[in-house]
Amino acid sequence: MQDFAVGQRWLSETELEQGLGVVTQIDGRMLTLLFPATGEVRHYAKQQAPLARYRLLQDERGQHADGWKFTVTAVQEHQQAYIYQGVREDTDEQVVVPESHLAAQVATQHPLTRILAGKTDRLDMYRLRQRALRYLHDWQQTSVAGLLGARAQLLPHQLYIAHTVADRFQPRLLLADEVGLGKTIEAGMILQRRLMTGRSQRALIMVPDSLCHQWLVELKRRFALSFSLFDSERCSASLEEHDNVFDAEQLILIPQSLIDEQQWLEQLSAADFDLLIVDEAHRVVPETHLFAQLRHLCEQIPSVLLLTATPEQAGLAAHFARLQLLDPDRFYDFDAFVAEQHDYQQLTPLAEVLANVGAEKLLDRLLDHYGTGRLMFRNSRAHVGGFPERHCQTYPLPGSAPAFTEKAQWLTELLKQHKQEKLILICHSALTVQELHDYLRVQHGIHAAVFHEGMSLLERDRAAEFFASPEDGCPILLCSEIGSEGRNFQFAHHLVLFDLPEHPDVLEQRIGRLDRIGQQQPVQIHVPYTPDGRDHYLYQWYEAMDAFSAPNAVGAMLYDTFAEELAPYLTGDYQDELGFEALLSATHERAAELREQIRAGRDRLQELNAFRPLQAQAIMTAIADSERSDILADFMQEFWARFGVDYDELNADSGWLRPTEHMRVSLPGLPDDGMTVTFSRDYALQNEQVEFLSWDHPQVQHALELLTRDSFGATCVALMQNRALPAGAWFVELTFSSQVTAPAELVAHEFYPQQAIRVLLDSQGRDLTARVPAKALDQQLQFVDKKQGRALLQQLRQTLQSHIHAAWQPAEQAQRERIQAASADVQQSMQRAQQRLTELQARNPAVRQSEIEALRERQQLLEQALQQPLLQLDSVRLMVNLPA
Template sequence: MTIESTEIPAVGQRWLSETELEQGLGLITQVEGRLLSVFFPATDELRQYALAQAPLARYRLLPDDQGQHAEGWAFTVQQVEVRGGVYVYHGEREDDGNAVVVPEAQLAAQVATHHPLTRLMAGKADRLDMYRLRQRAQVHLKRWQQSPVAGLLGARAQLLPHQLYIAHSVADRFQPRVLLADEVGLGKTIEAGLILQRRLLTGRAQRVLIAVPDALCHQWLVELRRRFALAFSLFDSERCAEAQIDSDNVFETEQLVVIPQSLLDEANWFAQLLVAEFDTLIVDEAHRIAPATQRFSQLQQLCEAIASVLLLTATPEQAGLDGHFARLQLLDPDRFHSFAEFQQEQQDYQQLTKLATVLAREGAHKLLDRLLDHYGTGRLMFRNSRSHIGGFPERICLPVELQSSDDFAAKAQWLQQLLREHKQDKFVLICRSSLTVQELYDYLRVQHGIHAAVFHEGMTLLERDRAAEYFASPEDGCPILLCSEIGSEGRNFQFTHQLVLFDLPDHPELLEQRIGRLDRLGQRHAVQIHVPYTIDSRDAYLFEWYSAMQAFSAPNPVGAMLYDEFHQQLQPFLTGDYHDELGFAELVAATEERAQQLRARIEQGRDRLQELNAFRPQAAQAVITAIQSAAQTDELQDFMLEFWARFGVDYDELNAHSGWLRPTEQMRIQLPGLAEDGITVTFSRDYALDHEQVEFLSWDHPQVQHALEVLSQDSFGSTSVALMQNKGLAAGTWFVELTFSSQLVTSSDLVAHEFYPHHAMRVLLDSQGRELTARVNASAFDKQLQFIDKKQARALLQQLRPQIQQLITQAWQPAQQQQQQLLAQAQAKISAELGQQLQRLHELKQRNPAVRESEIEALQVRQQRLLSALEQPQLQLDSARIIVNMPQ
């Protein structure tokens, strides 16, 4: 394709507007005197221009170019004929190979107006800094696509080895089906989120369904958004009913969906879930769905319909080994078909435990790997314990018995004294209701002048963000955050270690959830748990009952079982309907005895072999090192600051670690997650962990990914003109510097970019057509260039149009040669790496029946399809820069 400006305009010719490329191809309809009429079919507009000053460029296809007919079909140009000043193209249709003759008036109105050649020939040139920013984006995108930890970079979470080992081990598998069974507080939600984020960002997953206990829906939505910048939609019965109006299947209206597990019980919605074609299913608290129930049957059908499944449970054997076996059957019914065989396997594997422990202690990693490869559930289940991982804080319970008949008044007075005595500390207070929160807030502020932040379910997410920020601020913050039960869900406050339980919840799991707000990995101090209660009150009975099961001193994996067993006996004492005080002492003793029994059963079921398999420190450290290497925080910050400046987004630095980002009237594109009133952002993981209301930006973040996409796929920075002032070269010497992009066109699930990323290939030619690419360093050359204003740039482009077109045509051959070298390297990498993986899976399958044949077949298919895709790469002209030497 070429564009000329020297031809005499004639009716039937096609021209481009140099000032309005978006108008598409114009058709000359009339030439009369000094006026020229041009109709633009794409916008249905008729324009008139002065013939001598028309800002138009002649459009012409060359042999081997592809054209588009107005009826939609494409053709390849073989010969160009001129009839009365009008081009007539002879060529071959792409769809059927038939010969065609196409007068230029029949060309489609829409042309590739974003194509660098079209823009360059029409006199469109971007600023030099925009061109440079595009080149930087190409480098960053390629590096991110090739990173083995892409998708693991951006979680608002500490780089904890056991979590990252599991995420890295599972995320890249073909259709992973695993049970994440770490103990409470070890971060199963984070593990699932890391796996999910990597699979989504790399293209391994597109449609995700998460089924969680009804009370945890909000917590999951918040965790996914705040930790992983993943925006899921909650589909409860009400939302489904609304969506049903406009859709045959309500779950096809969104890609990322969270549902309450109770929705599985509703036949209409469950039927739609089964056929909604989700590719990934995550089920939280899977042990709560008991086998031999209707809901378990529904879950079983979902697991059969969805290829990838993650089941989350902190207590895999709490319902007995048969319940554990039933959940493993959900993942692989062919592998786990006989409970008797499973029991025998588990006993046999126990014999390997002592040997595995010795190998781990001696650092014999290769021998340990081979031994663990034999382990039956090793690839399906990951189970870490607190004792195995370590790093958790001590819990110190500080009960306070108060003498008063007015429960609220006594506790409130005690609270204000506590705050006075510990002015240097920050406290989190959790109670059952938002009404109590408000009463406490008024009491502290009005009667004692103590400022507090409030946090309850009646507040919006933005209001909660501001409350959390106010509380967290070391300079301007308040000493206490008052939370309701529901309002505290989804938030972790481990930057403080003082917890006040103003009242006690009815269920042990709610108590554990409260304490877990502070008792988490990353907590640097012993957690001080303050429990005020008045004599003979409801809280006094609950405190003694919870103490019997050691709920305050350590994580409580048996709490739910104890509640199911004893809560009916407990109720009379909570409501004041008891008649025998000795009955409560018997209840406490029975609870303590039963708690010991259940803990012993869980400890006996603890599988040392499973722990060793679920966390291998050496491999985990390699993942952490790769993440730290790929993070490149300073480089990311420099890139994004430049991007925001070029695209009309204001960034005001707030402190050394964060800034305020807000849109302006000059903003050129829409950025995901950027609210009208702006957001606070940081590039520091540590700062983000301490300030949950601040957006954590990494190479994985949607806004950063959007920036890379805009600068690699849109036309921004694709053309530029620059001046050089090199006295060693003659004045008027000029160069064409081109960037060609090369990609594989294939389905996203192949994750082709891991072997063949978005390649940007540079070709440098001088005005004589000599190729200088290898002889002239790109960075050194770029440093010599200077900005040129748009008027000068346009004049130079108009003057050099014919020569530029000829050089660009000539540059394709060296670009193709570079591409062939890259393709050969990718072919070798695919054969080596995937071949090695196949060999390992074949060997592993001989020792471990948990390796599915479908996994091996999928890897073989991926290898074949990738090698086939290498035979038809897509080579395109991405950007062009014209450099003219004008020494002073």
């Protein structure tokens, strides 16, 4: 039985959260404890009291009930109570602190406190915690953290831009890739990496009003980023709760029209966003009120990404005005800008030669001279490559029956010819979609998925899933015009144009759903028409401009020129068939002229700067090395099993995840009815309704955080059977966590990720860390039940506390060595980066002095942070050898 005395401090083994209790009364076989931290009183029988005596050792830190802290220099005992002598930290004076005067609050999650209270976790939970520590370290250290989680095919040109831009200090630039090259994906990757590494904390995205919903969906589906939409209605409703409505959220998306309202513009400017993304930037026309409002917003936010596929659509002056939004000091004179651009074109032939022979260093120096190279990235299809061919096949119909009937009958025959393939049909209206769906089902027993604007987002997701499923999906997806927006179906390569749109850009949007990077097959385009009908004339006009065989960058300009002449042939009001032949000839000639103008103006220096294949390949390799999807799947399935989440495998690539009543914690983003998850990027791309889990995903990050910051698996008792050791021999394995505390924007973990420092001591206190590897020791261990584990802890409690205290010295030595290596790395890397930018600035005025100064400041602050690392005891495992 334990000896109790009034004034002693004890921990409750069953209610650790109560803090330190003090013995207030002893009455025969009963005793009373008051827990000052909670005001609770507990009564215990002496013989069975689940209590652990709390004692500080020499050199440990304690806290007085008045709040000040002290370091213990000696421990005495008087009338069964401890008296601590020590040095007060804030005044350096000598103090004497009876244990009854200790603060009631103790670190209840601290491993030492849990050991003293006999709190232990299962062996498998301890092992899971150790894995989480390793995986967190690896994720923090990888150069591609934040680039692993995009639900997108990994394309070198996108990754090169994302990695290059995301790591810059306050990047301000124009993303201007051609249509189909993925500017939205690039912006999302930049955003995600900056948020996950800490370079950005508050992001604002501004998009055309009609694209708000699409952006919200894409950010969630592709990057697992939850943005909040703030339109005028929500802003007005939030005024009563917040002085600045935009302080309510960290990640905000707004419609373009919102900045036209002065009240909201002022609050946006004052909301301390550190990253602004503007989609379809060319829609905000210079010399308008809206452009002036955008300029004001760009002046207030340090990092700005403008997105447009047509940077010079409104002329070179408008392009110059947008560059001024990014760097008004650099782009101050339009005439000088025009002359500079002309001069740079003279470098193109030399750059082409250097690129072709692989002279990367010489090419680097040449491109350094290029003025807008750091402010604008523009890739073309011709430069990137990897796009499929387009093959168009026409089907003249007899015209003896109503057009819908003839086309529907033709469609059933086409489906029979392509039984093993997926077809996507796009037409103008939802009504036609529904009529086709009913016709195929009723007349021919063919089930089709439908996709139109009258459906909810969930219904569209289910339709896409039904169509995409290789096992039990349907052969065709019937889409209204909305089917050519926001969804990519690269796994299909047959496109049926049930009718033809009047505008070339709409036609290009339809074809672009399949004709994208990632398409593995030639795109087969099927066009049925009735001779001399509306679609027949449209087909011939599109053929004249070569709209079916290749991307049509000149279609909008041709439509503006010839739409009026074309109209009578679409309505049947024309007088002269020869006039249509003249229209086709004029369209063909004008298309050739416009394409030549685009080719001549194509900026090869810009393309070479926007995509460097060798550097991009290095990023691809780093991602391949860091993804480790098999390891991630094994870790997360173990995590779910330990925390009461059900995971049922559906197939080789996916599983069903659902919460249970036995969940130990709530998991963010897990619906009550569960969700389907996959660790396979390829499977996620084919099944957009399935959640793609990567090391970047919030679910995974939450698991890592839970296991490395909470107490799960922090204390453990295990048994071993080693005939070479005497029965009763024991060892204690301690893991210390070492990290540096610094502002998030310094991204200190790139140089010093959270470290796990292992120390192994035997029962005599001898350090065996270097002699006994963790893996070899772990293989000898087996589970022990909690009751037996608690008994062992109680028996060895005082000796264990002394050993844990002694283990700090080797841990501190290991930390010093790692800190020295990290400091050398910071100095070398940051000085190299500063030298690179300084040399670059001498040749290219686009390099801002603030970038160089930011590097110097980062180096200085990192070096200061590394001088004060934080070492904490993370976990403790006691291992006792059983008799043979």
